[in-house]
Amino acid sequence: MKIEALENVxxxxxxxxxxxxxxxxxxxxEYLNN
Structure with a gap:
């Protein structure tokens, strides 16, 4: 369960x-274009 939560994070x-x-x-x- 803890490992799954860590993977989700x-x-x-x-x-x-x-x-x-x-x-x-x-x-x-955008900065370079302007």
């Missing part, structure tokens, strides 16, 4: 990290 963190990177890339792209 890691998966969520991975998704959040991916989203943040995408957001950063978009911000950088």
């Amino acid at each position: 890691l998966l969520t963190f991975d998704r959040v990290q991916h989203t943040l990177i995408k957001l950063l890339e978009n911000i950088c792209a």
Whole structure:
């Protein structure tokens, strides 16, 4: 049970990290375009 919870946390963190990177890339792209 504890291991499953830990895996869920890691998966969520991975998704959040991916989203943040995408957001950063978009911000950088817009900044460079302007």
